[in-house]
Amino acid sequence: MSKVNEVVKTKDGYSLHIVKTDKYKTNTLVWRMKSPLKAEEVTLRGLLPHVLQSSSRKYPSTTALRSYLDELYGANFFVDLAKKGEYHVMSFSVEVANEKFLKDSEPLLKKGLQFLADVVFDPNVEKGSFHEETVAKEKRNQKVRIQSVFDDKMRYANSRLVEEMCKGEAYALHPNGTLEDVEKSTAASLFNYYQEAIQKDELDLYIIGDVDAEEAEKMCEEIFSLQNREAEKADASNANTASEVNEFIEKQDVKQGKLNIGYRTNVAYGSEDYWALQVFNGIFGGFSHSKLFINVREKASLAYYAASRLESHKGLMMVMSGIDAKNYDQAVTIIKEQLQAMKNGEFTDAEIQQTKAVIRNQILETIDTPRGLVEILYHNVVSGKKIQLDEWLGSIEQVSKEDITAVAQKVNMDTIYFLTGMEG
Known part of the structure; x- marks a missing residue:
């Protein structure tokens, strides 16, 4: 399949x-x-x-x-x-x-x-x-x-x-x-x-x-008749590492605040723990059964939306949420707690299995369209790796709870950006 x-x-x-x-x-x-x-x-x-x-x-x-x-x-x-x-x-x-x-x-x-x-x-x-x-x-x-x-x-x-x-x-x-x-x-x-x-x-x-x-x-x-070339490679060595979390608050005429938090995952596409990072992200904030969705949005009713996504080739994770300005501190605290819970291994086997199933379905859905298939295959060109699709799906299946907890230790909060209304 x-x-x-x-x-x-x-x-x-x-x-x-x-x-x-x-x-x-x-x-x-x-x-x-x-x-x-x-x-x-x-x-x-x-x-x-x-x-x-x-x-x-x-x-x-x-x-x-x-x-x-x-x-x-x-x-x-x-x-x-x-x-x-x-x-x-x-x-x-x-x-x-x-x-x-x-x-x-x-x-x-x-x-x-x-x-x-x-x-x-x-x-x-x-x-x-x-x-x-x-x-x-x-x-x-x-x-x-x-x-x-x-x-x-x-x-x-x-x-x-x-x-x-x-x-x-x-x-x-x-x-x-x-x-x-x-x-x-x-x-x-x-x-x-x-x-x-x-x-x-x-x-x-x-x-x-x-x-x-x-x-x-x-x-x-x-x-097509073209000249051979030695294509230029990007210099990825200039990544900033923040010694402390930077915080930026910007005011505009907006009704709903936008709280976005950036993390350095220190893991890129194709590295050994990349598959564990995908499962980690799914449990943390990637899907509707994730910790961010349940704890920030459902339980605490703090956010209109709350989710995370990976930038696989840059080793970043972004959390995006929509909140009222008055809930800023509480929302940041709860988001921090969810990452800590991941580092402590506070998630169940059921969550792992559900996340793997959703990732699998997502990949299969993506390759259902020719353009989606090109997107998946092109990861190899960008990364210079040669990873087959069945290897990708197989590697996700193999991820253990220990792998997820280990990769969570590498994820560090880097920057908090909050776009809020003029008042308050």
């Missing part, structure tokens, strides 16, 4: 990942570009996939590009940006119907791959610069995306916690960049950055669906 047959081939300049499966009616192609997060590049990189998505040399307007996708039996195309550990990752995804299910067998897989290559490698360029109007339009959109984080107080509080906790670390940067740098970006500076990224980024192509692997590989060799 959890067997995923991923074949990885090293090609000139990129890695090709083929997962042959008859689980989906479509074939999904995902092109990923990974580079270390850098303050001077983060805004340009945040803008780039959206500019590439708008038009290309072959499809010089968004209308032309979208109508070509309609010709491919309504193929889907979208871009995405993410921060994974100290890396900034751009994704270009195309989903096409599997030609096996069509009356007239159009070479849709090949056309999808060619479309991906056109968008990424043959952009809409005039006189050594991106198309001015396209860049102007996408700059406006980028500003809206950056502003939307400020308007959504839950996301804002999380973003501010990361900024304060990881000051001076690349991880503090927001994947969309800053408003002032969007302002400064030009069609020419963006095109210069694009050329650099194409030459230096670590590149991965995923093909997921009921495909003939050899045929798919041949198509890729015809369509």
